[in-house]
Amino acid sequence: xxxxxxxxxxxxxxxxxxxxxxxxxxxxxxxxxxxxxxxxxxxxxxxxxxxxxxxxxxxxxxxxxxxxxxxxxxxxxxxxxxxxxxxxxxxxxxxxxxxxxxxxxxxxxxxxxxxxxxxxxxxxxxxxxxxxxxxxxxxxxxxxxxxxxxxxxxxxxxxxxxxxxxxxxxxxxxxxxxxxxxxxxxxxxxxxxxxxxxxxxxxxxxxxxxxxxxxxxxxxxxxxxxxxxxxxxxxxxxxxxxxxxxxxx
Numbered sequence: 258x259x260x261x262x263x264x265x266x267x268x269x270x271x272x273x274x275x276x277x278x279x280x281x282x283x284x285x286x287x288x289x290x291x292x293x294x295x296x297x298x299x300x301x302x303x304x305x306x307x308x309x310x311x312x313x314x315x316x317x318x319x320x321x322x323x324x325x326x327x328x329x330x331x332x333x334x335x336x337x338x339x340x341x342x343x344x345x346x347x348x349x350x351x352x353x354x355x356x357x358x359x360x361x362x363x364x365x366x367x368x369x370x371x372x373x374x375x376x377x378x379x380x381x382x383x384x385x386x387x388x389x390x391x392x393x394x395x396x397x398x399x400x401x402x403x404x405x406x407x408x409x410x411x412x413x414x415x416x417x418x419x420x421x422x423x424x425x426x427x428x429x430x431x432x433x434x435x436x437x438x439x440x441x442x443x444x445x446x447x448x449x450x451x452x453x454x455x456x457x458x459x460x461x462x463x464x465x466x467x468x469x470x471x472x473x474x475x476x477x478x479x480x481x482x483x484x485x486x487x488x489x490x491x492x493x494x495x496x497x498x499x500x501x502x503x504x505x506x
Contacts (some may be wrong), residue, residue, distance in 0.1 A: 277475020
């Protein structure tokens, strides 16, 4: 098993990509802390995984919650080796000037401030431990932005640039930082990303932009995260991997 003896935190683990990442990590031998603002959802996934998983209610935009997440992980499993910053949100796909300030602030709090708070909490711990790994989930939107999701695109571009800068700065501490860029997937945010109803016709429009002809799945994203978290990637940091069926080509 590729993650044997590792302890991983996965944010946004109550559904979608985060749920798939947490489940795959557990199958690969990791003990997993499932962090989600929806505690009931996180508990549901943790119970399905079993004894090697615990759920912690976490608002990733709050410093106190991130600090409590570390303490909960240490209390449950005694260590943390990997943090997967997966929690994210978006505004609905629409013209940029129709997005209000409250929506903008929320997108940047969840998508970008969470990376800042994660670093503030976990970097000192990783330094004391002698190393660790972050896997940050950004998006193809940060690489190949398109109209309608302008402010979301910007937030994911910030995640990519920030992560690569973190990798350069934290390398001497043996802290690795890598990024996974999913393309649109059939998650709870699908209709927000599309900006229209989830119908076969509307899906067809978006699928036409993906050369391999399908949306990304939680298992696709989990596979990339397992690699970055594993010892196979011991000399990989600052990498940005599009898991997008060719969308960014």
